[in-house]
Amino acid sequence: xxxxxxxxxxxxxxxxxxxxxxxVQNQKKSQxxxxxxxxxxxxxxxTKTIVKxxxxxxxxxxxxxxxxxxxxxxxxxxAVEHATGDLIVDCDSDDIxxxxxxxxxxxxxxxxxxxxxxxxxxxxxxxxxxKISGKxxxxxxxxxxxxxxxxxxxIEGEKILVFxxxxxxxxxxxxxxxxxxxxxxxxxxxxxxxxKVLCINEAVEIGDxxxxxxxxxxxxxxxxxxxxxxxxFKEILHKDLKSVLLKKKIYIFKHFLLFLILKLIREIKLKDxxxxxx
Numbered sequence: 469x470x471x472x473x474x475x476x477x478x479x480x481x482x483x484x485x486x487x488x489x490x491x492v493q494n495q496k497k498s499q500x501x502x503x504x505x506x507x508x509x510x511x512x513x514x515t516k517t518i519v520k521x522x523x524x525x526x527x528x529x530x531x532x533x534x535x536x537x538x539x540x541x542x543x544x545x546x547a548v549e550h551a552t553g554d555l556i557v558d559c560d561s562d563d564i565x566x567x568x569x570x571x572x573x574x575x576x577x578x579x580x581x582x583x584x585x586x587x588x589x590x591x592x593x594x595x596x597x598x599k600i601s602g603k604x605x606x607x608x609x610x611x612x613x614x615x616x617x618x619x620x621x622x623i624e625g626e627k628i629l630v631f632x633x634x635x636x637x638x639x640x641x642x643x644x645x646x647x648x649x650x651x652x653x654x655x656x657x658x659x660x661x662x663x664k665v666l667c668i669n670e671a672v673e674i675g676d677x678x679x680x681x682x683x684x685x686x687x688x689x690x691x692x693x694x695x696x697x698x699x700x701f702k703e704i705l706h707k708d709l710k711s712v713l714l715k716k717k718i719y720i721f722k723h724f725l726l727f728l729i730l731k732l733i734r735e736i737k738l739k740d741x742x743x744x745x746x
Contacts, residue, residue, distance in 0.1 A: 470501045472553030476543030477561035478509040481518050490564035492527050498570035504530045505547045510537030539648025541641035556631040563675030587663035588629040594671040601625035605667040613660035619716045628673045650696030694730035
């Protein structure tokens with residue numbers, strides 16, 4: 469069985485070796501074979517040189533592609549097209565796999581393929597100190613949608629999805645107005661309409677947020693890419709919100725208004741720029 473690992477990277481050469489080593493070590497002690505697809509999103513550092521060294525080692529199957537800087541979501545969409553594995557998982561270039569990640573994934577993969585109502589296995593993520601991101605699942609092996617997990621069960625924190633490749637390839641990250649980023653949750657919610665995830669209280673990826681990453685700079689991310697977030701919250705407002713927690717309803721309405729305002733401000737700024745250029 470093959471696991472396609474998708475990594476969009478931009479000037480993360482100093483971190484890629486850690487991820488590479490974690491993949492190699494996992495593959496050594498598992499019957500799960502790795503296919504690492506690296507999309508270089510216009511890096512100007514030594515990323516290409518380092519990846520060439522990985523490829524020359526011939527320890528794992530690596531596909532490397534370089535694109536003009538277009539953002540993480542465009543890169544991941546491209547990586548999905550080139551994935552040939554039975555399973556697909558995203559792994560940021562500055563994260564690593566836990567020591568037994570591949571065995572944990574392989575052990576639970578049969579459940580994913582035997583149940584045509586599931587689109588992914590949903591695992592935990594932890595930081596370098598071992599602390600779990602957000603909350604653990606209320607029940608191990610519970611089935612849920614990603615929407616229900618966050619908005620109804622109050623399960624917060626970053627989670628790692630290992631997808632059934634056949635289903636994952638039917639979807640992509642939808643970007644608006646030439647933006648480079650949108651929350652992954654927008655795609656998950658589309659998948660939720662037909663399928664569910666199986667929640668497993670084990671961590672398969674490890675990582676901390678970097679100072680120059682999207683999450684650490686969330687306010688700037690919101691301002692730069694308001695259209696995708698606006699559409700995301702607009703789509704949520706069309707869902708049945710009866711069972712959604714009150715605090716989450718407030719969150720939804722507040723952020724819908726926030727991104728509506730940011731979207732309008734962005735449009736005004738772009739118009740002013742266009743006028744000044746004339």
